[in-house]
Amino acid sequence: MFKKVSTVFILGFYTVFCSAQQVRPSKSSEIYRELKTLKQLPKVLYLAAHPDDENTGLLSWLINDQHVETGYLSLTRGDGGQNLLGTEQGAALGLIRTHELLEARKLDGAQQFFTRAIDFGFSKNTTDTFKQWDEDSIIADVVWVIRKFRPDVIICRFPPTAAAGHGQHAASAVVAEKAFKLAGDKTAFPDQLKYVNVWQPKRVLWNTFRFGAVNTTAENQLKVTVGQYDAQLGMGYGELAGLSRSLHKSQGAGTQSVAGIRTEYFAHVIGEHAKATLFDGVVKTWTAKGNTDIDQSLAEIISAFNFNEPDQSLPALLALRKKVMALQDVDLKKDKITALDNIILSCAGFMGEVVTNQAEAVAGDNYNFRLNLISRAANPVVLENVNWLNKPESFNRKLSKDSLITIQHDLQIPADAALTEPYWLAKPATNTGTFSVPNDTLIGLPEAASPLNVLLSLRIGSEKFQVKLPLSFKKLDPVRGDVVEALRIVPALELKFTQPLYWVKENEDLHLSVNVKINSSKLYNNKGILNLMYNGERLGGADLSLLNGKDTTIDYVIPKAKLAAIHSSRLQLDANFVADGVTYNKKQVLIQYPHLPSLQYFAPASVIVMKGDIQAKVKKVGYIEGAGDFIPEFLRIAGIQVDVLKDEDFYGSLDESGGNGSQNKLSQYDAIVLGVRANNTEKKLGRWMPFLWSYVKTGGNLVMQYNTNQDTTVDKLGIYNFSIANKRVTEENAAVTFLNPNHKVLNFPNKITADDFKGWVQERGAYFPDQWDTAYEPLFEMHDTDEQPLQGSTLYAKYGKGNFIYTPLAFFRQLPAGNVGAARLFLNFLSAQKN
Numbered sequence: 001m002f003k004k005v006s007t008v009f010i011l012g013f014y015t016v017f018c019s020a021q022q023v024r025p026s027k028s029s030e031i032y033r034e035l036k037t038l039k040q041l042p043k044v045l046y047l048a049a050h051p052d053d054e055n056t057g058l059l060s061w062l063i064n065d066q067h068v069e070t071g072y073l074s075l076t077r078g079d080g081g082q083n084l085l086g087t088e089q090g091a092a093l094g095l096i097r098t099h100e101l102l103e104a105r106k107l108d109g110a111q112q113f114f115t116r117a118i119d120f121g122f123s124k125n126t127t128d129t130f131k132q133w134d135e136d137s138i139i140a141d142v143v144w145v146i147r148k149f150r151p152d153v154i155i156c157r158f159p160p161t162a163a164a165g166h167g168q169h170a171a172s173a174v175v176a177e178k179a180f181k182l183a184g185d186k187t188a189f190p191d192q193l194k195y196v197n198v199w200q201p202k203r204v205l206w207n208t209f210r211f212g213a214v215n216t217t218a219e220n221q222l223k224v225t226v227g228q229y230d231a232q233l234g235m236g237y238g239e240l241a242g243l244s245r246s247l248h249k250s251q252g253a254g255t256q257s258v259a260g261i262r263t264e265y266f267a268h269v270i271g272e273h274a275k276a277t278l279f280d281g282v283v284k285t286w287t288a289k290g291n292t293d294i295d296q297s298l299a300e301i302i303s304a305f306n307f308n309e310p311d312q313s314l315p316a317l318l319a320l321r322k323k324v325m326a327l328q329d330v331d332l333k334k335d336k337i338t339a340l341d342n343i344i345l346s347c348a349g350f351m352g353e354v355v356t357n358q359a360e361a362v363a364g365d366n367y368n369f370r371l372n373l374i375s376r377a378a379n380p381v382v383l384e385n386v387n388w389l390n391k392p393e394s395f396n397r398k399l400s401k402d403s404l405i406t407i408q409h410d411l412q413i414p415a416d417a418a419l420t421e422p423y424w425l426a427k428p429a430t431n432t433g434t435f436s437v438p439n440d441t442l443i444g445l446p447e448a449a450s451p452l453n454v455l456l457s458l459r460i461g462s463e464k465f466q467v468k469l470p471l472s473f474k475k476l477d478p479v480r481g482d483v484v485e486a487l488r489i490v491p492a493l494e495l496k497f498t499q500p501l502y503w504v505k506e507n508e509d510l511h512l513s514v515n516v517k518i519n520s521s522k523l524y525n526n527k528g529i530l531n532l533m534y535n536g537e538r539l540g541g542a543d544l545s546l547l548n549g550k551d552t553t554i555d556y557v558i559p560k561a562k563l564a565a566i567h568s569s570r571l572q573l574d575a576n577f578v579a580d581g582v583t584y585n586k587k588q589v590l591i592q593y594p595h596l597p598s599l600q601y602f603a604p605a606s607v608i609v610m611k612g613d614i615q616a617k618v619k620k621v622g623y624i625e626g627a628g629d630f631i632p633e634f635l636r637i638a639g640i641q642v643d644v645l646k647d648e649d650f651y652g653s654l655d656e657s658g659g660n661g662s663q664n665k666l667s668q669y670d671a672i673v674l675g676v677r678a679n680n681t682e683k684k685l686g687r688w689m690p691f692l693w694s695y696v697k698t699g700g701n702l703v704m705q706y707n708t709n710q711d712t713t714v715d716k717l718g719i720y721n722f723s724i725a726n727k728r729v730t731e732e733n734a735a736v737t738f739l740n741p742n743h744k745v746l747n748f749p750n751k752i753t754a755d756d757f758k759g760w761v762q763e764r765g766a767y768f769p770d771q772w773d774t775a776y777e778p779l780f781e782m783h784d785t786d787e788q789p790l791q792g793s794t795l796y797a798k799y800g801k802g803n804f805i806y807t808p809l810a811f812f813r814q815l816p817a818g819n820v821g822a823a824r825l826f827l828n829f830l831s832a833q834k835n
Contacts, residue, residue: 021486022352022469022472023350023467024351025345025350026343026346030346031305031310032307034339035298035305037063038343039285039286039299040067040069040285041332042068042153043070043152044070044152044153044278045070045073045113045149045153046071046073046207047154047155047157048156048157048158048169049074049076049119050074050076050097051076051251052101053157054074054110055264056240057227058264059072060109060241061224061226061237063110064240065226065228065237069111070109071145072112073114073115075115075138075142075168076094076114077114077119077424078098078251079091079119081097082251084681085249085593087628089816094118094119095422100595101446104248105244107240107247108240118429118435120132123166123730124730125167126160126171128730129167132433134434138171139178139179140189141444142179143182143189144189144440144443146183147196147197150199150331152202153201153202153205154201154204155207155266155278156207157207159173159267160173160174165214173206180201180204184199202271202272203268203271204270204271205267207265216267217265218265218267221265222265222278223263223264223265223266224263225263225264227261229259235257236260238257238259238260241255241257242255242256242258247595252627252680286298291323294324297323314348314460315461317343318344318463321341321344324336325337344463348375348376348377348460349374349377350373350467351372351374351375352372352373353371354370354371355369355372356368356370356487357474359475359487359488360487360488361413361471363416363489363492365412366410366413367413368408368409368411369409369410370406370409371409371454372404373456374402374405375399376402379460381398381460382458382460383396383397383457384464386455389454411471413452418489419490419602420486420488420600421601422448424442426438449470450470452470454468454469455467470486473485473486488598490588491602492518492523493546495530495584495585497573497605497607498512500607501610501816501818502610502637503610503614503638504610505612505613508560510557510558510609510611512555512556512607513553513556514530515553516553516554518549518550521548523546525545526545526546526580527543527544527546527579528579528580529543530543531578532575534566534571539558539562540558542556570611570759570818570819572608573607586603586604587604588600588602608817613750614820614823615824615827617670618671619641620641620643621641622642623673624675624682624688625675625678625681625682627677629675629705631675631705631811631815638823649666650687650691666694670834672695672700672703673703676705676706677705677708678704679712679714680708680710680711680713684713693799696719696799696803697800698800701802701830703805704804704806705807706807707808709726717806718776718797718806720775721773723770724767724768725767725768725769725770728763728767728768729790730766731763731785732761732764734784737781738752738779740779743777743796744832744835745828747828747835749834750828755821757821758821761813761819762810764782764809764810765810766810768790769792772792773797776795776796776806777795778792778796779796794807794808794809795807803833
């Protein structure tokens with residue numbers, strides 16, 4: 001069951017509920033499971049490094065079979081991963097992966113936590129990892145989550161050794177053990193004790209595994225049988241786990257839903273040894289805690305629960321609530337009253353929402369909202385009053401059974417309302433590999449609770465409840481039906497360059513455009529000044545009158561003389577607009593995918609300009625899409641025509657004799673490029689490859705970017721054989737040796753030197769070939785510190801009259817970052833046939 005109540009505060013005898021966007025009742029089967037979980041006291045915290053590292057099969061079993069409250073702590077949000085859905089990288093990808101985890105948790109029922117650690121990409125060991133991360137900060141975050149969640153058992157996905165397969169994986173085990181030792185120590189991170197008490201878990205275990213050829217399980221380890229069939233779910237826990245894990249769509253993590261039982265293995269790490277079960281020595285029941293009356297009451301409620309009429313349990317639940325509220329253990333009371341009150345509202349069939357027709361709102365502006373309320377209980381829920389953003393209104397109105405109440409109300413968004421964006425992206429990241437969080441109590445949360453809420457005061461029987469309903473947007477989508485999402489607060493005015501990147505050659509003027517978007521009628525007919533800035537100094541701008549309800553695009557030219565005075569090949573331009581003494585300098589980043597809610601954050605209104613001697617000798621390129629990357633857009637910015645190739649481009653042209661005439665169609669392209677992981681994503685590639693080889697043989701130029709060995713379409717990728725290995729160079733500043741500096745690919749149309757490998761971001765490349773036919777010529781040699789040299793970063797082969805290049809260099813990261821050297825090298829690859 002997924003907890004629809006995500007944040008709870010105890011205010012005397014009131015409980016405040018804060019839902020996602022609506023408070024909605026759980027299904028009867030979910031209420032029944034929540035009751036069984038309420039009867040159990042143990043908690044489990046599963047801990048790993050990234051989204052999709054968790055063992056969803058084990059989580060599903062713990063929650064739905066053992067009825068144990070379980071959380072997953074991911075050290076990072078997956079910012080350094082790759083994206084199969086689109087071009088988002090870095091913080092934007094981390095935001096996507098955060099919400100993919102939350103969607104997964106809705107299925108398997110676990111809670112979700114994070115530290116402030118930024119995923120900087122693949123690392124090979126913990127030494128490398130802790131060069132990027134401040135270890136003490138990450139340990140402090142894990143201690144905070146332990147103290148706040150209060151788990152009895154911590155389970156690590158990985159060991160602290162090379163068997164973890166990734167330095168960040170191993171680091172998660174290191175910080176777990178250290179945090180275990182410190183969580184119960186009052187002298188460790190004492191500032192946390194203003195909000196939480198110390199807590200000492202019973203033990204840390206390592207959930208050993210079989211990953212490919214690596215088997216860390218052993219028969220002398222603690223074993224647990226999972227995957228059992230659950231009639232209330234209509235599937236086994238392994239099947240549920242497959243559905244949950246498959247929501248990591250950006251990672252292509254679709255997983256089979258496997259029926260049947262299996263064995264999980266656990267090795268002892270620290271704490272008391274577990275001999276028979278995960279919970280040896282853990283207080284499991286209310287009776288063992290000294291609260292036999294609560295145990296008996298819950299047993300009776302569970303036994304008498306009516307799946308068709310859950311409201312029949314309300315009198316017993318309300319009586320139980322009085323007993324729980326009388327507990328002396330404040331932390332236990334806080335935990336359990338949250339769950340109990342959620343159950344009570346669900347049994348009452350209560351639904352509440354506060355919605356408007358607009359997706360976006362501006363601080364200080366007025367909007368009409370609808371408060372929709374309904375209860376399905378025979379004994380009425382009473383709406384005592386409504387607090388409309390700190391403006392109370394009394395009602396004392398009974399909610400008749402199954403009768404919807406709608407109350408219209410105009411609300412002014414507070415003038416100081418913050419923009420809607422993830423709390424971890426509201427400030428620039430630190431230089432210690434962690435996000436900057438504006439409030440320490442937010443650490444651990446997947447997202448902050450909505451700050452804009454309508455507060456309901458309800459009475460059920462003699463008990464009083466307060467329910468927070470966040471301001472939301474609701475629309476009817478013709479395909480998806482009702483869509484309810486968070487109301488997004490945006491600036492009154494936004495700025496955005498019309499291109500994500502600009503490219504200007506030496507001795508040329510720079511032509512650029514800025515879009516001005518007006519979100520508030522208060523700015524209509526205002527006048528202001530648009531400024532273009534570089535390094536804090538004004539390069540130029542324009543006076544601007546804001547027209548009623550109309551966005552405006554301003555075209556501007558920066559003369560070549562001003563550009564020549566800037567001695568940098570990569571410069572960042574910033575835009576701002578000043579009106580009535582207010583400066584606007586934000587651009588909205590809006591991410592929308594069908595499996596996620598709309599996601600928003602704001603970035604400075606800036607753009608990267610690539611400046612210098614960047615030559616391209618190609619005019620028309622065919623492109624085969626892989627996992628989303630920026631290259632087609634980059635090439636179009638460079639003035640190159642890019643056609644995304646489809647089936648008809650290979651099969652649509654037959655000569656008069658009925659033979660294959662497609663070669664004539666492909667021959668129009670100066671080069672054809674395969675997107676990153678095209679062999680993993682394009683299932684038609686196997687049919688297309690013979691046409692591509694024919695294209696090369698008759699004089700074409702084929703450039704293939706990196707692929708992995710997972711879920712491949714084509715067994716033989718190259719014209720001549722080569723094999724891909726999981727070998728990579730993760731140090732972005734690793735030295736590069738030119739194996740043949742005179743090779744044409746390194747000299748036309750741009751002379752490539754060591755300077756072109758400066759300023760690369762995150763990595764040099766990944767999944768390098770480790771073996772190849774002698775027909776290939778490797779162009780570079782590079783390696784990480786203390787490792788053997790690798791020559792598989794780029795392979796060149798002549799075939800017939802044409803050229804084939806395989807390059808796993810990370811152009812998909814370098815080009816969006818505006819790296820001029822990477823751009824020059826990639827354009828050389830495309831121009832190989834022109835030399």
